[in-house]
Structure formats: structure tokens, C-alpha cells
Amino acid sequence: MDPATEYLLQQTRRQFFGTTGVRLGGAALGLLAASARGAAPVARVPAAMPTERIQPALKGLPHFAPKAKSIIYLHMNGGPSQLDMWDYKPKLAEQFDKDLPDSIRKGQRITTMTSGQARLPVAPSMYKFAQHGKCGTWVSELLPHTAKHVDDLAVVKTVFTNAINHDPACTFVMSGREVPGFASLGSWLSYGLGAETNDLPAFVVLTPNWKSKAAAQALFTRMWSSGFLPTAHTGVALRSVGDPVLYIQNPPGVDARHRRAMLDALGELNERSKARFGDPEIDTRIKQYEMAFRMQTSVPELTDLSKETVATLEMYGPDVTKPGTFASSALLARRLIERGVRVVQILHRGWDQHGNLTGDLPLQCQDTDQPIGALLTDLKQKGLLDETLVVWGGEFGRTVYSQGTLTKTNYGRDHHPKNFCMWLAGGGIRGGQVFGETDDFSYNVVDKPTHVNDLNATILHCLGIDHERLTYKFQGLDARLTGVEPQHVLKELLA
Numbered sequence: 001m002d003p004a005t006e007y008l009l010q011q012t013r014r015q016f017f018g019t020t021g022v023r024l025g026g027a028a029l030g031l032l033a034a035s036a037r038g039a040a041p042v043a044r045v046p047a048a049m050p051t052e053r054i055q056p057a058l059k060g061l062p063h064f065a066p067k068a069k070s071i072i073y074l075h076m077n078g079g080p081s082q083l084d085m086w087d088y089k090p091k092l093a094e095q096f097d098k099d100l101p102d103s104i105r106k107g108q109r110i111t112t113m114t115s116g117q118a119r120l121p122v123a124p125s126m127y128k129f130a131q132h133g134k135c136g137t138w139v140s141e142l143l144p145h146t147a148k149h150v151d152d153l154a155v156v157k158t159v160f161t162n163a164i165n166h167d168p169a170c171t172f173v174m175s176g177r178e179v180p181g182f183a184s185l186g187s188w189l190s191y192g193l194g195a196e197t198n199d200l201p202a203f204v205v206l207t208p209n210w211k212s213k214a215a216a217q218a219l220f221t222r223m224w225s226s227g228f229l230p231t232a233h234t235g236v237a238l239r240s241v242g243d244p245v246l247y248i249q250n251p252p253g254v255d256a257r258h259r260r261a262m263l264d265a266l267g268e269l270n271e272r273s274k275a276r277f278g279d280p281e282i283d284t285r286i287k288q289y290e291m292a293f294r295m296q297t298s299v300p301e302l303t304d305l306s307k308e309t310v311a312t313l314e315m316y317g318p319d320v321t322k323p324g325t326f327a328s329s330a331l332l333a334r335r336l337i338e339r340g341v342r343v344v345q346i347l348h349r350g351w352d353q354h355g356n357l358t359g360d361l362p363l364q365c366q367d368t369d370q371p372i373g374a375l376l377t378d379l380k381q382k383g384l385l386d387e388t389l390v391v392w393g394g395e396f397g398r399t400v401y402s403q404g405t406l407t408k409t410n411y412g413r414d415h416h417p418k419n420f421c422m423w424l425a426g427g428g429i430r431g432g433q434v435f436g437e438t439d440d441f442s443y444n445v446v447d448k449p450t451h452v453n454d455l456n457a458t459i460l461h462c463l464g465i466d467h468e469r470l471t472y473k474f475q476g477l478d479a480r481l482t483g484v485e486p487q488h489v490l491k492e493l494l495a
Contacts, residue, residue, distance in 0.1 A: 052198075053194060053195075053198065054195075054198045054287050054290060054291055055190065055194040055195040055201070055202045055232065055233075055287070056194045057192065057193050057194040058191070058192050058193075058194075061192045061193060061464070061465065061470075062192075062193065062463065062464025062465055063464060063465055063466045063469055063470075064464050064466070065464060066427070066428070066462065066463045066464025066465075067386075067387075067389075067427045067428030067462050067463075067464075067494075067495065068387055068388060068389040068426060068427025068428050068462045068463050069196070069342075069387045069388070069427070069463070070337050070341065070342050070343065070344075070387070070388050070389070070427075070463075071186075071189065071342070071343050071344070071388070071389045071390075071391065071459065071462075071463065072333045072337065072344045072345075072346070072375070072388060072389070072390045072391070073185070073186070073343070073344070073345045073346070073391045074346050074348070074368075074372065074390070074391065074392045074393075075170075075173075075174075075223075075345065075346065075347045075348070075393065075394065075395075076348055076351045076364070076368070076392070076393065076394040077166075077170065077216070077217060077219060077347050077348060077349045077350075077351060077394065077395070078166070078216060078217050078349060078350060078351030078352030078353075078394065078395075079166070079169075079351055079352060079394045079395055079396045079397060079398055079415060079416075079420070080351045080361075080364070080393075080394045080397075080398075080420075080421075081125075081353065081357065081361060081397065081398040081413055082157070082397040082398065082419070082420045082421040082442060083125050083397075083398060083400060083413070083442050084125045084126075084127050084140055084142065084357070084361060084398075085139075085140045085142060085143060085365075085421065086138075086139065086140070086155055086157065086421040086423075087157055087419075087421055087438060087442045088129040088138035088140075089124070089125070089400075089440060089441065089442050090129075091440050092122060092124035092125070092400070092440070092441065093124050095122040095124065095441075096122065096123075096124055096408075097121045097122065097406055098121065098122050099119055099120060099121065099122070100120040100121075100122055100400065100401045100441070100443075101441075104439065104441050104443050104444065105120070105443070106444070108418065109164065110164075110399070110414065111164055111165070111414055111415050113354065113403060113414055113415075114399070114401070114403050114414045117403075120399075120401035120402075121401055121402050121406045122400055122401055122402075122441070123400065123401060123402040123406050123411040123413070125140070126358060126408075126409065126411075127140045127141050127142055128140070128141045129141070130147075132147040132148065132150045133147075133148075133149075133150040133151040133432060134151050134432060135150055135151055135431075135432035135433065135434075137150040137153070137155060137432070137434055142361065142362060142365040142369070143365060143369050144369065145369045145370045145372065145373030145374070146369050146372050146373050146376075148373060149373060149376045149377075149425065150431075150432065151431050151432040152376060152380075152385070152425045152426070152431035152432070153423045153424070153425045153431055153432070154423060154424050154425070154429050154430060154431060154432075154433050154434075154435060154493045155421060155422075155423045155433070155434045155435065156421065156422050156423065156424070156435045156436060156450050156455065156490075156493070157419070157421050157434060157435065157436045157437060157438055158419050158435070158436030158437065158438060158445040158447070158448050158449050158450045159393065159419065159420050159421065159422050159450045159451075159452060159455060160417060160418055160419055160420070160445060160449060160450065160451060160452070161173065161395065161396050161417045161420075161451075161452050162178060162417070162452075163178050163395070163396070163417060164396070164415050164417050165415065166217045166352070166395060166415075167217075167218075167220065169395035169396050169415075169417065170217075170220070170223055170395045171220070171222055171223065172395070172452060173393070173394075173395050173452050174186075174222075174223045174224070175222070175223075175225075175227065175481070176452070176453050176456055176480075176481045176482055176483045177483060180220075180222045180225075181222075181227055181228065182227045182228070182479065183225070183226050183227035183228060183229045183233070183472070183479075183481070184222070184223060184224050184225055184226070184227070184235065185343075185456060185459065185481060186203040186205070186224055186235050186343040186345050187203060187224070187225065187226040187227065187229050187233040187234060187235065188229070188233075188460075188470060188481045189202070189203070189342055189343050189460075189463060189465075190202035190203040190226075190232075190233040190235075190342060190343060191226070191229050191230070191233045191472075192465055192470050193342055193463065193464075193465075194342065195340055195341060195342050196340035196342070197339055197340030197341065198291075198294060199294045199295070199297070199298035199339070199340075200291075200294075200295065200298050200299075200302070200336065200339055200340065200341050201235075201236040201291060201295075201341065202233070202341065202342040202343065203224065203233065203234070203235040203236065203341075203342060203343040203345070204235065204236050204237075204238060204336055204341050204343070204344050204345070205224045205235040205236065205237040205238070205344075205345045205346075205347065206237075206238055206240070206329040206332060206333070206344070206345070206346045206347070207219055207237060207240060207346075207347050207349075208240055208324055208325055208326040208328070208329040208346065208348055208367075209240060209324050209325060209326075210326070210348060210349050210350035210363075210364060210367055211350075211363040211364070211366060211367050212350040212360040212363040212364055213360075214350055214352070214353070214356070214360045215352075216349035216350040216352065217349065217352055219347055219349065221234075221237075223345075223347065224237065224345060228472060228474040228479065229472060230280060230281070230283075230284050231281065231284050232283075232284040232287055232288060235343070235345060238299075238332075240323060240324030240329075241323070241324055244299050244302075244303055245292075245295060245299055248295065248296055248299055248300065249296070250296070256296070259296075263290065267286055267290070270282050270285055270286045271286065274286070298339070302332065302335055302336065302339065303323075303332065305320075305321065305331065308331070312331075312374075312378065313331075315374040315377060315378065316328075316330060316331050316370065316371050316374040316375075316378075317370040317371060317374070319367075319371075320371070325367070326346070326348055326367045326368050326371050327367075327370070327371040327374075329346050329371075330346065330371035330372065330374065330375045331371075331374075331375075331378075332344075333346060333375065334375060334378050334379060334382075334384070337379075337384060337388055338382070338384070348364075348367065348368060350363075350364055351364055351394060353398070353412060353413060354403050354404070354412045354413070354414060355403060355404050355412035356410060356412065357410070357411055357412050357413060358409060358410045358411070359410070372392070375390070376390065376425060379426065385425070385426045385427070386426065386427055387426075387427050388426045388427055389424065389425075389426045389427045389428060389429065389459065389462045389463065390424065390425045390426045391422065391423075391424050391459065392422060392423050392424075393420070393421070393422030393423070394420065394422075396415055396416060396417040396420050397415075397416040397417070397418075397419060397420025397421065397442075398413030398414065398415070398416050398420075399413050399414040399415070399416045399443075400413075400416075400441045400442055400443055401413075401414075416443070418443060418444055418445065419438050419442065419443070419444065419445050422455065424458075424459075424493060427462055427463075428461070428462030428463075428494055428495055429462065429493055429494065429495060430492075430493060430494060430495040433492075433493075435448060435450070435490065435492060435493060436448035436449070436450060448492075450490065451487060453481075453482040453483055453485075453487040454487050454488055454489075454490055455490070456481050456482050456487070457481075457482050457487045457488060457489050457490075458489050458490045458493060458494075460481065460482075461489045461494070462494070467480060467481060467482045467487065467489070468480065468482075
């Protein structure tokens with residue numbers, strides 16, 4: 001029930017006329033009397049005192065001492081091919097253009113995009129792999145910069161998901177459920193841990209552009225939505241074109257002093273409404289108005305890269321000074337974390353290579369590989385990697401068989417939810433390891449299956465949260481990020 005509607009339904013006829021008639025008249029007479037006496041106006045209380053945390057942590061959180069204070073989540077939207085990037089399968093060269101064996105497929109469902117094909121021809125990766133670091137992790141030639149950091153990475157080769165299509169798979173990896181309406185990972189962290197700054201939101205989302213000309217899947221706001229949690233914990237998406245936030249500048253004739261006075265008056269009215277109706281969303285509105293005022297100063301400073309060293313800019317690559325690129329977003333992620341933001345989520349589109357994989361995948365890697373390598377180096381140099389968890393992944397993997405025509409130089413891959421690769425680095429993670437193993441076709445998990453929500457439980461653990469204890473009453477259940485089925489923290493990944 002809406003609090004305002006419920007309030008009106010519970011009013012009697014006498015209360016209605018009492019509040020809108022007699023009491024309003026009494027207030028007017030009181031004001032006239034005060035004016036006649038020359039009384040000083042009532043002092044306005046600011047909507048949020050500067051000493052208060054606009055987005056504080058819940059009482060009792062974190063549940064235990066965290067290894068990470070913040071998280072940067074790098075989501076490659078569309079499903080990056082594990083076969084061409086992380087899951088090295090040298091024996092596949094012998095299987096080129098042979099039919100996928102029934103003993104490997106095992107009657108598993110496939111999408112309608114390939115279920116009608118006469119054949120499912122095996123397509124080995126055409127990219128070379130090499131071992132890197134002291135740990136010897138195999139990495140594709142497409143990722144030379146990320147490969148330099150394998151001793152800091154825990155590569156999980158056996159992530160699996162319930163969904164086989166993009167929208168439910170993205171919703172699932174971000175919220176723990178395939179259906180809309182549930183809170184995203186970033187929103188849970190904002191709700192539980194809050195932010196260490198009053199000048200920027202706890203949860204910020206960046207959606208950079210991409211070089212591949214292929215059509216990309218849509219990004220839905222449910223991937224950073226607060227769902228049933230208070231709306232203050234929805235991710236704030238900074239725009240990649242124009243001002244990062246709309247109306248960041250005051251209109252002509254309005255300065256910061258006037259804006260402050262307006263917000264103080266508005267805050268007082270909203271406080272009265274909150275006291276009257278008890279609607280928690282009014283409190284959200286008060287805090288968001290205050291945050292918007294502060295962002296008018298903090299966002300321009302955040303996006304001003306003029307104080308970054310030449311060496312830092314060169315490390316991120318030539319696109320770093322172009323707003324809206326992945327390189328620019330990666331540098332902004334570091335700057336956001338430095339300024340006390342809890343969660344930064346970068347969603348990079350264009351990874352859905354059903355055809356022309358060899359034309360599109362290299363462009364996607366060119367967008368992201370050098371900036372990701374630079375981000376890891378940058379965090380490490382500034383002493384931030386130990387307290388920042390970095391996560392890389394997509395919503396599912398790609399099939400070993402080709403979708404459409406297979407040639408020696410090109411192929412496409414369909415959706416594959418049974419196993420795909422993700423990696424974690426930084427706060428709380430023991431780097432230099434590969435977790436789990438798949439069969440020779442990268443089609444089935446043969447060791448250490450990792451459910452998406454096992455990974456989410458592990459992420460929460462690194463930030464000091466017991467995933468079973470961070471709950472919110474919704475639809476009669478104590479809802480949580482990791483769902484109602486038993487999930488477990490991947491302790492082998494932890495430092």
C-alpha cells in the first residue's frame with residue numbers, strides 16, 4: 001500500500017476538514033501575529049548535515065573484518081568467448097570441422113539460433129596461447145596487457161548459469177535471479193555498507209562505447225537497480241556523452257547559495273511530509289537532492305584528468321582522454337574508488353559474436369585489454385589493490401561449435417551457459433591460480449563447478465558480508481542476493 005494513499009483512507013471526515021480548513025486558518029493567523037510582532041523567521045534545517053553520512057552502513061555491518069573496502073566490476077556484456085581468451089584447449093586443433101560428439105553434448109539444450117543447423121562443426125580457436133607469470137596461467141594473445149597480471153588473478157574456468165539468453169542471464173549474474181525486480185549486487189553493497197563519501201554516490205555505473213561495429217545487446221537498468229531495496233541504492237549511471245550528469249550546471253541567474261537555500265526549504269517540507277506519511281521514499285528523496293547538490297562540485301572535479309601524470313595517461317592508452325571510451329571509464333573507476341565510492345560497475349557491450357568472431361573479438365579486446373592492465377597497475381601503485389576487489393566476466397560463455405559457416409580464418413559461436421570464465425583480483429583474493437577445469441571441448445565442467453551465486457557469495461565475503469545474513473523482507477521471504485538455494489563461499493580463492 002502506498003503510504004500517502006493509506007493515510008488518506010484512514011482519515012475521518014472530521015480529520016480531513018480539521019487539517020485542511022481550521023488548522024490551515026490557524027496557521028495563517030499565527031503567521032500574521034508573528035509578523036505583527038516582528039518575530040524572526042524560523043531557522044531552516046539543512047536537508048542533510050555535513051557531518052552525517054548520507055549513505056551510512058547498516059548497523060552491524062560489515063559482519064567481520066573485510067579484506068576489500070570497494071569493488072570494481074568489469075562486465076563484458078554479450079558473453080565473451082572463453083575458448084578464445086582463457087580456456088586453452090590445444091587438442092581441439094585435431095577436431096577442426098568435425099561434428100561435436102554426442103558424448104560431449106549429452107542432449108543438452110541449445111538455442112534456436114543453432115538448433116536448426118544440419119551440423120555442429122567444432123571450431124578450435126585460431127588464437128595462440130602462452131603461459132604467463134610465475135603461476136604459468138595460459139592466456140590468449142588477444143590479452144597481452146592483462147596477461148602481465150596473472151600472478152594477481154584468480155581465474156575461475158567453471159562458472160555456470162541457469163539462463164541461456166542475454167537478458168535473463170545478465171539479470172541473473174547481477175541480481176542472483178533471472179526475473180526482474182530483485183536488487184543488484186551493487187545495490188546490496190550500497191544498502192549494506194554505504195559509502196565513505198558524502199560527495200558521490202555509493203554505487204556508480206559507467207557504460208562506455210565499443211569499437212566493434214556489430215550490433216550489441218541492450219543494457220537494462222535492472223542490472224544496477226535496487227529492486228525492492230530503497231531506491232537510494234540504485235546505481236547512478238554517469239553518461240558517456242556530454243555532461244556526465246544532466247543539469248550538473250546551475251541555470252543562469254542561480255548560484256550555489258541560491259541552490260542551497262532552495263534545497264534547505266525543500267528539505268524542511270519533505271521532512272514534514274515524512275513525519276506525516278511515514279513514507280521511507282521521502283527520506284530517499286531528501287538524501288538524493290542533497291547528493292545532487294554535492295555532485296555539482298564533485299563530478300566536474302572527478303572527470304577533470306588534467307592533474308593525472310602523462311605516464312598514467314599513456315599507461316591507459318590513446319583513448320583515455322576521449323570521454324565515453326573504456327579507457328576513460330577505467331581511469332574514472334580508479335578515481336571514484338579513491339574518492340570513497342563503494343561500487344563501480346563498468347558495462348562494456350558488443351561481446352555477442354555469433355558470426356565474424358575473428359573480426360569483432362580483437363576489437364573488443366583492443367578496447368579493454370590495455371585499460372584493464374593499466375587499472376590493475378594503477379591500483380597497485382597507489383596501494384589500492386589490496387583493498388579493492390576487481391571482478392571481470394560476462395553473463396555466459398560461447399559454444400565450441402561454430403554458428404553458421406566455419407572456415408580456417410573465421411567462425412561464430414552461440415551462447416553457452418554450462419561453463420565460462422571469470423576472474424577476480426585484489427582485496428581478499430589469492431592470485432596466481434586457475435580454479436576448476438572443463439573437458440577437452442570446453443563444453444562441460446569436470447572439476448569444481450561454480451554457480452553464479454557461489455561467486456556472488458565470495459564477492460560479498462571479500463567485503464566482510466555473510467551472504468546468508470544480509471537479507472531484506474520481500475514477498476514474505478528474507479530475500480538475499482544469493483537466492484534461496486544453498487550457496488557457498490569459494491574459500492580456495494581467498495588469500
